[in-house]
Each structure stands twice: as C-alpha cells, then as structure tokens.
Amino acid sequence: MGLGKLLHDHTGHTEHADEGGTIDHPRAYELVAEIGFLGRRREIFTRLAALSGVRPGDRVLDVGCGTGYLTRILAPVAGPSGQVTGVDPAESMIGHARRRAPGNCSYQVGVGQALPVPDASVDVVVSSLAVHHMPVDARGTAVREMFRVLKPGGRLLIAEFRPPSNHLLAHLAGALTGPEMRHNPKDLLAGLIPEAGFHVQDEGDLPVMLAYVRAVRPAA
Template sequence: MALGKLLHDHTGHTGEAGTIDHPRAYELVAGIGFLGRRREIFTRLAALSGVRPGARVLDVGCGTGYLTRILAPVAGPSGHVTGVDPSEAMIAHARRRAPGNCSYQVGAGQALEVPDASVDVVVSSLAVHHMPADARGTAVREMFRVLKPGGRLLIAEFRPPSNHLLTHLVGALTGPEMRHSPKDLLAGLIPEAGFHVEDEGDLPVMLFYVRAVRPAA
C-alpha cells in the first residue's frame, strides 16, 4: 500500500483528495522528504509570504501547524496567525504546540469561516492538491474573499522530480496527485479567482510557489 494511502482518509471524497489524519506519521515523512532541510525551506516560504509585524495571517490547509509556528514570531505579538485544516487530528496536534499568537480551527478551504477582507496575508503549503478537484477553484476564491484589498497570497505545492522514474516512485509513495505539475494545478486557479500573479519559482527539495496579490481596487 502506498504511504499516501496510509496517511490519507478519503472517506466522502472522490478521486485522491482527502484529509491527512496521522500527524505524527506526517511529521516523520515530512522530515525525511525534505532531507533534513524542512525548517530552512519553510523559513524561506515565510520570507516570501510578505508577512510583517502586526499582520493578520491565515494558513489554509495548515496541517500540523508547522508553517504557522514559523510565521508567528514574524507577525509578532501584535499580529495573529490562524490555521485552518479539515482534519481534527491535525488541528489537535497543532493546538498542543500553538504559540500565544496562533489559533486553529477545523474547516475546509472552500468554506472558510473568516470575515470578508479581514486578512493581510493568506498562505497555503502542500494543501491544494489534497482538496477535491471540483473544490479547488472555490477554495482559491475564498482566499481572495478573506484578503484585504492589497493583501498577499502565497501558495506552495509539491514539484515532482524531473526524472520520469523518480516521479513515479514519488507517486507510489505519496499518491498519484503528487505526480502532477503544480504549474498545471495552479495556473488557472489563481488568476481566475481575481488575483494578480506577481511571481513564481522553485525552491529546494521539490517545491514550487506562486505569489499573488488581491488588487487594491
């Protein structure tokens, strides 16, 4: 059985989308998958996000809260980072490790319980591909809705290896969704939601990111 099948609960979902409900196993796999560089890479994501002291930040598909905990000291005591994830197990894990300016809620990216135009920065790392295919567009539109005009979006997704055999090996370990190009996954979703894409690029250990902004007017 693929490791992705062990980590994921696909109950009630079509295709390969689903929730991850084994936080300790996920943390172990993530540590191995990022070749010991996970904190370095996610610190770079935090820098790319544009979070500043005092910012209100939303992490969609926060999982164990790893990125929220890196963003928390950047936002500082006058800021706040909220993590949202559909998995109760992941949120429970995140809450046990939450800094004082972090909070977590169980919820789906396509139905955020967050007021309109109330967030300065939205981040989402390795989450969009877990969503049902027909819900991804709605989720990105929700990110647009909750951002203030001029607010910033950062989405990071898994980038399969360039080697064809390695790509299939990764798919066997993690599930078929991870075999696909993140550019194909995100290309239409972000601009169609109303965002202006500022830049995109690769990060070490097979990550691809897109930075975008909700237009000020």
C-alpha cells in the same frame, strides 16, 4: 503500503485523486515530512515564510495548515501584535497544532472552499501542500475564498509539490506518496489564481520538490 495510504483518509475510502482527502495521522506526517525534505524542512519553510511577505502586526491565514508547522514559523514574524490562524479539515491535525500553539496562533477545523473567516479581514494568506488534497471541483472555490478573506492589497502565497523532472524518480515519488502528488503544480494552479481575481507577482521553485506562486489582491 504507500505513504499515501498511511497518511490519508480519502472520502468514501477511495484512492481516486480527484476526490480529495484529509491527512489524519499527524505524528506519521511529521516523520514523513522530515524525511521527505531531506532534513531541510525548517530551512525551506523559513524561505516560504520570507516569501509570504508577512510583517509585524499582520493577520495571517494558513489554509490547510496541517500540524501547524508553517504557522509556528510565521508566528514570531507577525509578532505579539499580529495573529496567525490555521484552518484544516482534519480534527487530529488541528488538535496536534493547538497543543503546540504559540500565544498568537489559533486553529479552526474547516475546509478551504468555505473558510470560517470574515471578508477582507486578513493581510496574508498562505497555503502549502494543501490544494492538491482538495477535490478538483472545489479548488477554484477555495482560491476564490482566499481572495474573499484578504484585504485589498493583501498577499497570497501558495506552495505545492513539484514532481521530479526525471521520469523514473517522478514515478517513484507518486508510488510512495499517492496519486495526489503526481500533479505538476503549474498544471494544478494554472488559471485558478488569476481567475479568482488575483494579480500574479511571481512564481518559482524551491529545493526538494516545491514550487510556489505569489499573488496580490488588487487594492481597487
């Protein structure tokens, strides 16, 4: 059995990548993530936290927060005067995150394409390894929702899986993780971020098969 089958509950019990799905086994996911990041998960997500530009007092939204791993890294950066909110469609993942939540973290069940957050109320939106789980026809809506909830001048960071450049390794990674993670992030995100109204600031690669895009909602 591939890890995709172990971790995912696909809509309608299908393995068709374009239809999206949720991860519903938090303990298994945590184990797979530690292995998949080759023991460097904390290091890599700390780098994501730095790239996000979160500052003390910021209100931060993590779209597709999963077990809340990144929110817990961001919480001390936002500090006691800040607030970090995680949103994920899987109740099991939200429950896992709530049981480990620092005082300035909260979590809600919800989907990226209909964020339960008021307009222009967030300083920073982050999303890691979540967009590829969304149905293809919902991804543009989700990025527009990220734009909606950000304050003018607010910052966006999306990180996605980057398949190995080696064809054999890429095939192996896809076989283990499922069809959603065979996408190249440049193909996955191409057009979605600027079409939503963002100004792309930069993009790059991180160790162990991650790529990121940073953008900003224009101030005017």
